[in-house]
Amino acid sequence: MDKEKLLEMSRKENQNIDLVMKETETKSASLASVAALSLCIVFRVMEQVILDRPAFGYYCIFSTYAAVDVLYKAVKLKDKKYKVLAAVWSAAAVFSLVMYIISLAKQARS
Numbered sequence: 001m002d003k004e005k006l007l008e009m010s011r012k013e014n015q016n017i018d019l020v021m022k023e024t025e026t027k028s029a030s031l032a033s034v035a036a037l038s039l040c041i042v043f044r045v046m047e048q049v050i051l052d053r054p055a056f057g058y059y060c061i062f063s064t065y066a067a068v069d070v071l072y073k074a075v076k077l078k079d080k081k082y083k084v085l086a087a088v089w090s091a092a093a094v095f096s097l098v099m100y101i102i103s104l105a106k107q108a109r110s
Helices: 003-013 019-051 056-077 080-109
Strands: none
């Protein structure tokens, strides 16, 4: 395809898209994620200090967020760096989930 055809197709695809709305939705989702993850960190520290126990549930939430974030980038950008990060964060998410389930089982027995 030549350049003009590609530009014309792109214009048609983006004709009804409100760029301000799209940018606002992206920014708000990003800020909401940061706020939620910040709360996870605060709750995790509080649980560790007050109850003196590891808070694997919060680790699981944080690592799952990071895994999904870099996995999406790996798929869309096809970048090896993001694929490696996705594997690492996915492993961390699975590990923290397993540890969370084990800690719940221990609490249920006591």
